[in-house]
Amino acid sequence: MISKILAIINKVKDNKADELLEVINVNTKLREDCGFDSLDLAELTVRVEREFGIDIFANGNINTVREILEQIK
Amino acid sequence: MVTLIQLGKYLNKLNKSFWVDWTTVYSYNKLLDDLNRIKNFPEICLKKDPYEVFLNLLLSILNNKVIILLDSDFSEEEYSKLMDDGSNISKSFSNEVEVNSTAELIERIRKLNSWKITLYTSGTTGLPKKVIHTFDALTRSVQISEKHKGDIWGFAYNPTHIAGLQVFFQGFLNQNTIVNLFKKPHNEIKVLVDKYKISHISATPTFYRLLDDKDKIFCVRRVTSGGERLDQNTGEKIMSIFPNAKLRNVYASTEAGTIFSASGDTFTILPELNELIKIEDNEIVIKSSLIGIPNFDKEWYNTGDIVEIISKSPLKFRFLNRKNELINVGGMNVNPNEVEETIKSLDGIKDVLVYAKKNSLIGNILCADIIGELSEKDIRLALKNLIQPFKIPRIINFVSELKTTRTGKKQR
Numbered sequence: 276m277i278s279k280i281l282a283i284i285n286k287v288k289d290n291k292a293d294e295l296l297e298v299i300n301v302n303t304k305l306r307e308d309c310g311f312d313s314l315d316l317a318e319l320t321v322r323v324e325r326e327f328g329i330d331i332f333a334n335g336n337i338n339t340v341r342e343i344l345e346q347i348k
Numbered sequence: 349m350v351t352l353i354q355l356g357k358y359l360n361k362l363n364k365s366f367w368v369d370w371t372t373v374y375s376y377n378k379l380l381d382d383l384n385r386i387k388n389f390p391e392i393c394l395k396k397d398p399y400e401v402f403l404n405l406l407l408s409i410l411n412n413k414v415i416i417l418l419d420s421d422f423s424e425e426e427y428s429k430l431m432d433d434g435s436n437i438s439k440s441f442s443n444e445v446e447v448n449s450t451a452e453l454i455e456r457i458r459k460l461n462s463w464k465i466t467l468y469t470s471g472t473t474g475l476p477k478k479v480i481h482t483f484d485a486l487t488r489s490v491q492i493s494e495k496h497k498g499d500i501w502g503f504a505y506n507p508t509h510i511a512g513l514q515v516f517f518q519g520f521l522n523q524n525t526i527v528n529l530f531k532k533p534h535n536e537i538k539v540l541v542d543k544y545k546i547s548h549i550s551a552t553p554t555f556y557r558l559l560d561d562k563d564k565i566f567c568v569r570r571v572t573s574g575g576e577r578l579d580q581n582t583g584e585k586i587m588s589i590f591p592n593a594k595l596r597n598v599y600a601s602t603e604a605g606t607i608f609s610a611s612g613d614t615f616t617i618l619p620e621l622n623e624l625i626k627i628e629d630n631e632i633v634i635k636s637s638l639i640g641i642p643n644f645d646k647e648w649y650n651t652g653d654i655v656e657i658i659s660k661s662p663l664k665f666r667f668l669n670r671k672n673e674l675i676n677v678g679g680m681n682v683n684p685n686e687v688e689e690t691i692k693s694l695d696g697i698k699d700v701l702v703y704a705k706k707n708s709l710i711g712n713i714l715c716a717d718i719i720g721e722l723s724e725k726d727i728r729l730a731l732k733n734l735i736q737p738f739k740i741p742r743i744i745n746f747v748s749e750l751k752t753t754r755t756g757k758k759q760r
Contacts (some may be wrong), residue, residue, distance in 0.1 A: 289725055290742075304535075306533055306534060306535055313534075313678075314710065314737070314738065316558075316709055317678075317713045317742060318709045318742040320707060320709055321705065321707070321742070322744050331706050332557075332708040332709045335585070335710050336558065336561050336712045338535070
């Protein structure tokens with residue numbers, strides 16, 4: 276599951292020519308560690324929803340990979 | 349006998365903070381020094397640093413010269429299209445005014461009546477639309493009183509947009525400290541608000557949605573939401589994060605400034621604007637005297653904002669959606685036609701459809717269906733040089749044909 280999240284995060288990063296992440300863990304922070312702003316987070320939401328069918332921000336804010344995993348499990 | 353100027357100088361010694369950006373603090377004295385030091389200032393302001401924007405703005409007002417305020421992230425392409433009316437980037441004015449105190453500065457600014465500012469907003473024709481405002485129109489909603497002297501403002505809008513200018517004037521004309529929150533990482537917002545004991549914040553629902561649900565911020569007394577529709581969930585989140593704050597919801601447009609405000613999502617028309625605003629076929633229509641579009645020759649201006657009438661007398665209504673095609677992305681209006689034209693200008697693109705998809709974080713996310721040979725990354729990177737970042741579609745789908753309506757028009 277986490278490897279799919281890494282692929283989605285890297286897709287968002289690649290689209291803006293950011294350096295890709297080699298590894299993430301449950302504590303990886305979307306803003307600080309991935310460098311995501313509000314538009315990046317919105318894009319991440321759509322891509323996660325496409326893969327898992329869940330709108331991760333529907334129930335509130337998401338800050339870490341752990342919180343994404345909790346929403347989609 | 350102590351003159352007003354001497355009193356002003358004495359007050360200056362107290363050296364109140366004017367603008368705070370991270371740990372850099374610009375006092376009102378520093379502002380005065382800079383205003384007196386600068387010999388020339390440009391007519392077209394393209395500055396990125398908000399403090400520089402405010403300096404340029406105040407110099408233009410003090411010298412009663414027009415100013416054209418542009419987003420610093422306009423691409424060269426966008427900029428050259430906007431300026432093809434003969435405006436000259438190198439035109440500047442000499443600063444012929446000296447001010448001795450903040451009180452004198454504010455007094456001079458409030459006395460001016462012929463100063464004008466030009467802003468640009470997303471138009472329906474494909475190019476940003478020019479809007480010209482007077483000082484009175486720009487500061488219509490500003491409240492100046494002893495009650496507001498101690499306010500500390502969190503500044504969360506682009507300083508070159510009307511909402512940012514309104515917050516700036518509300519803070520500046522009351523000699524408040526204004527703390528920059530615009531484009532700051534959201535995990536730093538609570539830190540900055542607590543550190544500088546911010547009492548007032550005005551921002552888009554998207555700004556508030558990005559705050560941590562678990563945060564509690566006690567020093568803020570007034571929260572204002574504007575720029576996009578405030579949904580119930582976000583309203584509840586705001587009240588939970590700012591338990592000591594009153595929430596105000598405002599409706600403002602670049603064309604007309606602030607027109608309505610409400611404590612929830614049901615708006616009424618202010619009595620003094622009763623004759624100037626009406627609702628026709630559920631659309632808000634504004635008298636032309638309230639709007640700043642040059643050469644607008646009709647009596648009424650159709651805003652494109654569609655409302656649901658809750659009660660007719662007194663008139664109460666709720667915002668539903670927009671009649672025109674503008675897409676609100678986190679409080680910024682995007683014209684899909686402008687984006688489509690730009691994408692079509694890229695080599696290898698045959699056709700494109702730009703549309704909105706609802707998004708729980710920023711209201712709407714911009715998507716594009718494209719018939720073409722470039723990759724998503726290539727298109728996004730090429731667009732970075734041509735249009736502002738918020739106008740770039742974040743989801744691109746490659747298709748073999750575009751959705752059309754029964755009449756053959758593209759369907760968003």
